Amino acid sequence: MKTTADILKLGDPRLYQICDPVLESELPLVQSWVRELQEAMLDIRQKYGFGRGIAAPQLGIMKRLFYLDLDRPYTIINPEIPWSSAEMFEVWDDCMSFPSLLVKVKRHQSLTLEYRDENWTKQTWKVENDLSELIQHEYDHLDGILCTMRAIDDKSFQYREF
Template identity: 30%
Template sequence: MIHQSPEKEKIMAILRQIAQLGQPVLREKAAVIPEPGAPAIQALIEDMLVTVADANGVGLAAPQVFESVSLFIVAIRPSPRYPQALRMEPVPMLNPEIVWASEEMEHGWEGCLSIPGIRGLVPRHRRLRVRYLTREGAVLEENCEGFPARVFQHEFDHLNGIVFVDRIPSHDLVTEKEYLRIISSAG
């Protein structure tokens, strides 16, 4: 940390290494965060914000940066991999939970920063009601649907030691190159 003045400290974010499939941390159940305002948690959030932006991801869970705590960032924005994505401000979500999930499911293409070069058609609930703590410790409950619901479920799985390839039949797995060909020919 850099001391700017005696009463104010600024957190300097660092770019974190992203755990790759095979790292044990990706298969662990993440621990609940007892103190959202703790300096270590606030520093982790800052690190994750710069890491997800640098990796051009739409989400990042703490286990993906080798921290097995119940925290993820939803950072949806259009990219070559998700050209139809909405643009949202990145949202840190601590101790998230799914309060309700629709019976309606939809299949959609997913990838993962921890499993580069692979895409799969993953079935997910179309709509959710979710609850989480903000980085300030406030409890929020909100509805999400479509792509934001998909990203929430993908990141939530990381907190439970699940990766997207666990959820799909092997015939729905493709390489990144093939995925880009598929979506470009789809219009």
């Protein structure tokens, strides 16, 4: 069972690595990876009260995969963002790899996400607002980018207690 303790923390060099694509031959492994992501996210929610998505590299799984738990679960494999709006918005971002830190970032207001689902079926999803921000956050993890690296300026950090 994966828990909060298994999530890589800020400073772990693996969080800054670019992930490899999931191969179709690895599809049988995806189900167990997603189960681990679900377990860790559930533990974060119980401990800290937040969490809608988690990226595979946060558990040291260096693959282009993330999991969202919204109105239903979403398994996002090998995502691409072929279009994002010019319109941006500011938001205080949080991350399971540093739960006590909020970072003010700018994100695209809307985007188009192309990916494969858990059945290896191609999907296209147009999103906006907070869902756009969430997808950009998780997508960044796959490229070794943390929201701390996207801070608007050097005053865009806030500590929070639980």
